[in-house]
Amino acid sequence: AQSVTQLDSHVSVSEGTPVLLRCNYSSSYSPSLFWYVQHPNKGLQLLLKYTSAATLVKGINGFEAEFKKSETSFHLTKPSAHMSDAAEYFCVVSRAARDDKIIFGKGTRLHILP
Amino acid sequence: GAVVSQHPSWVICKSGTSVKIECRSLDFQATTMFWYRQFPKQSLMLMATSNEGSKATYEQGVEKDKFLINHASLTLSTLTVTSAHPEDSSFYICSARRGLGGGYTFGSGTRLTVV
Numbered sequence: 001a002q003s004v005t006q007l008d009s010h011v012s013v014s015e016g017t018p019v020l021l022r023c024n025y026s027s028s029y030s031p032s033l034f035w036y037v038q039h040p041n042k043g044l045q046l047l048l049k050y051t052s053a054a055t056l057v058k059g060i061n062g063f064e065a066e067f068k069k070s071e072t073s074f075h076l077t078k079p080s081a082h083m084s085d086a087a088e089y090f091c092v093v094s095r096a097a098r099d100d101k102i103i104f105g106k107g108t109r110l111h112i113l114p
Numbered sequence: 115g116a117v118v119s120q121h122p123s124w125v126i127c128k129s130g131t132s133v134k135i136e137c138r139s140l141d142f143q144a145t146t147m148f149w150y151r152q153f154p155k156q157s158l159m160l161m162a163t164s165n166e167g168s169k170a171t172y173e174q175g176v177e178k179d180k181f182l183i184n185h186a187s188l189t190l191s192t193l194t195v196t197s198a199h200p201e202d203s204s205f206y207i208c209s210a211r212r213g214l215g216g217g218y219t220f221g222s223g224t225r226l227t228v229v
Contacts, residue, residue: 036220043120043207043222044158090157101148102218106157 002027004093006105014113019078021108023065023091026072032094033074034102035065039087047089050074061085086112116142118210120221127198127228135193135224137208143188144210148218149181152205164191198228 007022025031032051036044048059055067065076074091091105117140127133137147146165150158162178164170164185172178180202182194191210195202208221 034218041205041223041225043118044209044220046217046219049217101160101163104157109155 002029002031002093002103004033004091004103004105006089006091006108008108009106010109010111012111012113013081015083016080019076019081019085019110021076021089021091021110023074023076023105024072025074025091025093027093033065033067034092034094035059035063035074035076036090036092037087038090038107044090047076081110081112083112083114086110116210116212116217116219118144118208118219118221120208120224122224123222124225125227127226129199129228130197132194132196133198133226135195135206135208135226137191137193137210137221139189139210139219142210142212144191144212145188146211147185147191148209148211149183149191149193150207150209152207152223154205158207161193195226198226200228202226203228 003026005024034049035047037047038044047063048057050057050067058064063078065074067074089108093103119138121136149161151161152158160173161176162170162172162183164183166185166188170183185191205223205225207223209218211218
């Protein structure tokens with residue numbers, strides 16, 4: 001079985017400070033992991049993905065995430081927050097090896113304080 | 115890059131009428147498309163998976179007679195909400211995948227309001 005837990009429903013940071021959005025996963029197989037961002041009333045945009053290559057994955061807009069198998073984590077980080085980063089972020093894990101469905105976390109709302 | 119177009123972006127309809135939402139992959143052939151529903155401030159809930167030329171696979175609790183899915187070609191899937199009721203009001207999002215192991219590209223979503 002596959003599951004993903006986003007540990008914080010809301011995160012608030014000041015503009016220019018680091019961002020950390022936490023995600024833990026559970027998987028019976030080697031997982032593929034993704035981070036998506038959703039702005040209000042918009043679809044989802046892929047930030048980055050891990051598919052068993054390099055454990056440190058760099059994405060768009062300065063975001064990156066590190067796959068840590070020992071901690072079953074895939075936390076999303078950014079060195080310096082920008083106002084435009086305010087959005088909903090979803091951690092996603094792929095399901096069983098042959099199944100093409102993906103499992104969404106419940107999301108983390110990122111607030112950027114001026 | 116892969117682009118998925120979802121139309122309309124918003125729609126208001128009267129109770130009892132049907133609404134069709136289209137999802138098109140613009141620059142790739144999507145062997146599999148997915149339909150999600152998202153309630154306010156909640157995550158995405160997978161409704162169904164459709165493969166081109168075959169019947170959709172619905173998730174538990176999703177009424178297949180109410181949410182009709184058609185995937186007639188490799189670039190188009192449609193979701194029809196039949197006999198819509200106010201409780202069907204929601205944000206519906208589609209995604210498309212090129213093939214096994216391919217990435218997922220999401221549409222921009224459709225805000226459905228049933229009055």
